[in-house]
Amino acid sequence: MVPPGKNYTYVWPVREEYAPTPADANCLTWVYHSHIDAPKDICSGLIGPLLVCKKGILNPYSGARMDVDREFVIMFTLVDENQSWYLDENIQHFCTEPSSVNKDDAVFQRSNKMHALNGFLFGNLPEPQACVGESVSWHLFGMGNEIDIHSIYFYGNTFVSRGHRTDVVNLFPATFLTADMLVENPGRWMITCQVSDHLQAGMLGQYSVDSCKRDAPHTEVHGQHRRYFIAAEKVLWNYAPLGYDRFSGQPLNASGSEASVYFTRGENRIGGTYWKAQYVEYVDATFKQRKRRTEAEAHLGILGPVIRAEVGDTLLVTFANKADRAYSILPHGVFYDKASDAAPNADGFVKPGAHVKPGQTFTYRWTVPKSVSPTAGDPPCLSYLYFSAVDPIKDTSSGLVGPLLVCKKGVLSADGTQKGVDREFHLLFTVFDENLSRYLDENIQKFSWRPFSVDREDKDFVKSNRMHAINGYMYGNQPGLSMCQRDRVSWHLMGMGTDTDMHGVYFQGNTLLLRGAHRDSLALFPHVSTTTFMQPDHAGLFRVFCSTLGHFSKGMNQMYEVGSCGMKDPAEQPYGMMRTFYIAAEEVEWDYAPNKNWEFEKQHLDAGGERHGDIFMNHTENWIGSQYKKVVYREYTNGEFVEIKARPPQEEHLELLGPMIHAEVGDSILIIFKNKAERPYSIWAHGVEAVDSGKQLQVPATKPGEIRTYRWNVPKRSGPGPSDPNCIPWLYYSTVDFVKDMYSGLMGPLITCREGVLNDKGRRSDVDHEFVLLFLVFNENESWYLGDNIKKYLNKDPRDFRPADDFEESNRMHAINGKIFGNLHGLVMNEDSMTNWYLLGLGSEVDIHTVHYHAESFLFKIDTSYREDVYDLFPGTFQTIELFADHPGTWLLHCHVSDHIHAGMETTYTVLRNTDNMVPYSTKPPSRGRSSPATEPPKGPPGQEHLYFFGKQLGPRGAKAALVILFLLGLLLLGLSLALLLRLRSERQRGAYREVQTCALPTEAL
Known part of the structure; x- marks a missing residue:
């Protein structure tokens, strides 16, 4: 300061x-x-x-x-x-x-x-x-x-x-x-x-x-002229044409269901059908005959036709506005001049394509010069989108959006599909906010029973019109997501919307290849598109959904089907090692902040600071405080589930998380799971191949007191990809109720590694330390145990409890591994040690976490290595970062999101100096924001044993040398003692006994 x-x-x-x-x-x-x-x-x-x-x-x-x-x-x-x-x-x-x-x-x-x-x-x-x-x-x-x-x-x-x-x-x-x-x-x-x-x-x-009196760069193109005839039309759109939730089997308007909020028509509710606008493809410029969508295009839903081009091509897109408002088409990713610019800004140019009135047509000319080509590290085709930009917010909320592919030369076949790809799917993840649609008034008039009673500002009405959709479909109603076993599948994923449109797209049952890395989930944001690849190896029915918690439960959840298509499932291959874990779900009293000093010292009241942590840590008549009843995964020594397996020091930092499960490619993991809690739970893992996966959408639940076996195989696709580090993280958790189970505490890390990386104890042999960090705002309001916590800590009957306005906020614990305000300990390593950190993201729309390491930078890999000191983490995303610890001291590690800093999503990590001068280790924050050494030496950092030899701290090599020296000295002393005893015996035999004086061992030599 x-x-x-x-x-x-x-x-x-x-x-x-x-x-x-x-x-x-x-x-x-x-x-x-x-x-x-x-x-x-x-x-x-x-x-x-x-x-x-x-x-x-x-x-x-x-x-x-x-x-x-x-x-x-x-x-x-x-x-x-x-x-x-x-x-x-x-x-x-x-x-x-x-x-x-x-x-x-x-x-x-x-x-x-x-x-x-x-x-x-x-x-x-x-x-x-x-x-x-x-x-x-x-x-x-x-x-x-x-x-x-x-x-x-x-x-x-x-x-x-x-x-x-x-x-x-x-x-x-x-x-x-x-x-x-x-x-x-x-x-x-x-x-x-x-x-x-x-x-x-x-x-x-x-x-x-x-121009600066220069010649423009060479942007001429000599490829094909690809023509598209696209109209904007007003359509009636049903977000769930089947009329029921394919996962639960219930009608969408079933009383009390989550879906009923969006699909129940009423006096002041619209229901699930809306007037929208859609891009529709025609066969020619007369716009009389629609181009019929093929079976392979059935999944597109509300999206416009797929526009494709190779480097060197020219796209001529004739747009007819057959709707009742002015619209346009603006593309991402291609080259166009001002004559074809559809952007709405006033820039001194006349742009007729920026505002095409109803009944008018306009032809856009877009080119694909080398300067917009995919790079050498990009996939063969880049995914983009096009949209109407007269009013970008209202137009896209009304439905005017479509996919566009820019491909390398020679990638497309004569019919426009990708070579070397069997199936292509285009998925748009967005919350269509019908409150912002151009047709809101018409929808109120047509579908609500008493239009004049509708309050457009009413919170419940606004919520009912926010449709969490994939291509305009909700609750498993999307058709056409079908493929064959071993098909080469290209997924083109797009995002659109507002700041709540943070989507963690998860593909159950299979993994993806994304820029050389193996993943089963990825993050999407507005106007960002991603191309990824899959080759499914087992037939079955699987889910694809947004793992952002609010979106998952509100309908952003579909099915994709892998058919055998005459093929047999691959024969059960012999797996190299069966790694067995005995894991129980058990209820505990959990304290997010047993030590409150961090917040009290961190906020500088003399500088006008505030005590932001009081609402999360103080126990009052309206706030539960930092202690809650939760349920956690814990490892036991054997199938009797009597003795909990003690965590070694290097796992102290796991805290709330379940045991760290390691496996190599080719292994099989056997989980013997006992439910010692009071309600049903299960255990399911990302990334790996669950036995019988695809044959049942729901993971079997284990009732209280029961023991069930879960088996996961680790095929090559579950391990690190070509550009991944040696080990990559996944997550396991309970899925009986995905939201409540997770917020109640059931989750843990699963690490899959290349063959030969793990030692005989199942630990990595290629790094000095590995750490797991889960960044999650635990919403205790959604926990199964909220009522128990109200009863125990507030001494009130949950049925009669009337919470204060800030009660819900007080139960949102911004935690790292279940600890807040510097209470996470054990992140200790030696100077010049290679460390791997497994960063895990889960949660809801507030769980955007930018993980910042003070004093050190790290490498992370996508297709190759990049340097950063902040990593962006979102729900359903997991990443390994490689940090070489070379800056001794105790340093801050935190989420850099402002509210999360104030809410306690902070801790420290310590790098110990490899010299005679020890770096004092303290998990307390320094006062007034400066580094202030503590006065006591470390008690022994987790993950590394240390020897203090006459006041000097020895590292692993020094400790080994000291042990060898002590052993040799012991042999020497033993020899001297035996010689002395022989001499005494000889003296006795001579009868000339002399008194032996007490002497000191030669400690100076030691």
């Missing part, structure tokens, strides 16, 4: 270990900011960019980059002025009646949330300018809170980020990216956040590309 009027000089050495990797951009984007109270300091304005470049990139005299023509820095964040240190001053200075201001008023707070680019809104950002043909490096970063999910769209030009060609990147709090762009399209182009709420609130600017 630097007091007002004082100064301090910081020295930040830029060592080789912090340099960009060969695959990284030439300059990495980082930031610096004040860290007294980081959220408040940043909202007050104290933040700036820090660029770290490869050797030789910077001019030694001017410091400017020599590898690019221009570089620009843009921060995208919702600046919350309510969090600023200067809120009171701003009220006094800028409000006309300061005394009348209620700082807790929701409208007042919303007025102070500024959706800004470098502090500017609604196009006021000073325009970055470049010349045609120049290379531009964009340094982009985000900051902020849970709603700071940003999909940054550069109109008019594409770029490469982390080896991937795109025109949209995602930013989150403390996400830093470098995007390299060759600008070749002259004009003024928009830079926007495509998240609907942010776009509407002004998060947009422009950049300018001038």
Whole structure:
């Protein structure tokens, strides 16, 4: 802390270990900011960019980059002025009646949330300018809170980020990216956040590309001319045409069901059918005959036709507006000039394609030059989407969106399908907000029984119109997701919507190949598209759904079917080793924060700080506090389930999590599971092949007191992919009620490794330490044990309990492995040790976690290795990061989302120095934000035994040497003792006994 009027000089050495990797951009984007109270300091304005470049990139005299023509820095964040240190001053200075201001008023707070680019809104950002043909490096970063999910769209030009060609990147709090762009399209182009709420609130600017008296880069194309005839039409759309939930078998309007909220018509409810707009393909420019969708296209649903092109092609898209509003078509990922620009901004050009009125037609010309081609590390075809941009929010909410593929040369066959691919599927995950549709009034008039009684602002009415859909279908009603065993399947996944549209897409029963990595789930965000591959190996019926908890239960849940198609299931292959685990579900009293000192010391009351942790840790008449009844997985020594298997020191940090299960490719895992709790539970794992998988959608539940066996095989597809590290993480949990079971505490890590990585004890032999971190906001309001906790800790009858307004918030525990405010211990390692960290994400829409390691950087792999110090984690995503610990000390590790910092999602990790000078180990935070060494030495870090030899700490090699020396000295002393005894015996025989004087052992020699 630097007091007002004082100064301090910081020295930040830029060592080789912090340099960009060969695959990284030439300059990495980082930031610096004040860290007294980081959220408040940043909202007050104290933040700036820090660029770290490869050797030789910077001019030694001017410091400017020599590898690019221009570089620009843009921060995208919702600046919350309510969090600023200067809120009171701003009220006094800028409000006309300061005394009348209620700082807790929701409208007042919303007025102070500024959706800004470098502090500017609604196009006021000073325009970055470049010349045609120049290379531009964009340094982009985000900051902020849970709603700071940003999909940054550069109109008019594409770029490469982390080896991937795109025109949209995602930013989150403390996400830093470098995007390299060759600008070749002259004009003024928009830079926007495509998240609907942010776009509407002004998060947009422009950049300018001038000719600068240069010739434009060569963008001519000589491939095919591919023609599409597409109309916008008004249609009646049913989100569940089967009329029932395929998973439960219940009618969608069954009383008390989750689906009834969306599918029950009533006096002031619309139900599940809406007027929408849809892109429809026709056979020619007369727009008289629709092009019939094939069986392979039945899954597309509300989506428009698939537009495909190869590098070198020209797309001629004739658009007829057969609807009743002005619409357009704007594509991602291709090249178009201002004559075919459909963007709605005023840029000085006449753009007839930006506003096609009802009854009119317009032909767009889009080209695919080499400059927009997939990179060498990209899949053969890049997935994009196209949409109407007259009013991007209303138009897409009404239904106007479709898929577009940009492919490498020679990838497409004569009929437009991909070579080397048997089936292609295009899935759009979005919450269609019918409240924002152009047809809301018509839908109220047509489908509600008493239209005039409808209150459009009523919370329940608004909720009933938010349809959590995949291609416009809910609760298993999507047709056409069928394939054959061993088919080569390409999945093209797209996102759209607002800041709640954070989707963790999970494919049950099979794994995906995503940029050389094996996964079974991936994250999607608005206007971001991903291509991934699957080759299913077993016939059966499987789920594909969004694992974001609120979305899963609200209908974003479908089935895909793998048919045998005349093939037999592969014969049961012999597995290398059967690894057996005895695991029980048992109920415990859990304390999220047994030590409250972190929060009390962290908040600097003398600096105006607040005690943000009180609501989570204090036990009052309305708050339960930090202790809750929960249920956890625990490992036992054998099938009698009497003796719990003691956790070794290196697993101390697991805390709430179940045992760490390790297996290699080719192994089989046998789980002997006993339910020692009071209600049914189960155990199910991501990534691995469950025996009988696909034959039943539901995992068999184990009743209280019963024992059941679950078996998982680890085929090659369950292990690390070609570009993965040696071991990758998955998660296991109970699925009887996915939401309640998880929030109640049942989850644990599963680690699958390449053959030969594990030693005879089932531990990794290739790294020094491995750590597992689960970042999750435990919502105790959704736990099975909420009633028990109210009864026990509040001493009230749950049936009669009337909670205070902040009761639910007090039960949302922002935890790392079930601990908050620095109560997670055991993250200790030696200097110069190689560590692997398994980061796990679960939860709901608030579970966006940007995991920040102070003082160290790490490598993570997608297709190759990239350097970061923050990793973005979302529900249903799991990642291994590789951290070489080379900076001794005790350092902060936390989620960088502002609310999560204040709510206690923080802890420390310690790197012990490998010298005679020990680094004191303390799990308490330093006061006043500075490193302050504790006075006591470590008691012995988990995962590594230490020997203190005459006050000196010895590492593994030193300890081994000390043991050898002690053994030799012992032999020497034994020899001396025997010689002495023989001498005494000889003296006795001579009868000349002499008194033996007491002497000291030669400890100086030791």
